[in-house]
Amino acid sequence: MPVVRIYLPVGRRELEHLQVTGTVDASPSSPRQGFAVTDELRSRTPNADVEELEYAAFADAVAASASARSAPGDRRVVAATDADPEWVSTGGGGAVSSVALVAPVPMSRIASFHVDEDRGVPDDGGQSDDLLWYDVTELAEVRTLLG
Template structure:
């Protein structure tokens, strides 16, 4: 199952394919609830919606990790279905699911991260600046292959 994991750059510490990273956490996926919430979308639209929800959750993670680089990060992984548990509590985002074990570096398909120029707006958004929050929400995340994780600028 393809999952979009919200994360922070300081959590990307795995260096070999078998290394575990991003242990059990709320993730996002194309779920039946998401399909029902967005009936006019296609598979690509649902995947994008799940990805955006993970980006929003990454911003929330940054609030609790002030030492992390101020850039949103979404790690896309492909895990077996049995690694995915029931989603979070009622009222949660329709794409929310639970990764019940750590993903490995070998399961990472790619990562998406804000470009460094967005860091100022991320910091301002974390401080409650509504205009900065809107700019962050509009900013595209840059795509990196798993082999490029060590080259991500911060």
């Protein structure tokens, strides 16, 4: 079955919820913004390959992750998830890669976390998107990084 790679900006509260329940919550009545390779992104960058498109969606998620921080000094965190296509609705607003996640994502569908190396990275509109990679099994370590 095909899946859609979605990059979800997450904060301390969402990571705690994920640790406790094993899911990232979303529903049709309470969608969650994510970022993915959309038709609009493809049409705006027709010569880009798959890796370039994925990176563009990731960079948009990093930029949005600044607003998911509980405090300005928190690290930005992005969860890379593999969602079923029916869990995703296009037109999530904002960036051309924006999508709306309309179904919960179980921990088994999270591939990795991407986290700022240092605390207090300023909100620079995603210009600094060089984040560290953590496997999904390292959720406790990611939570520790956030304090």
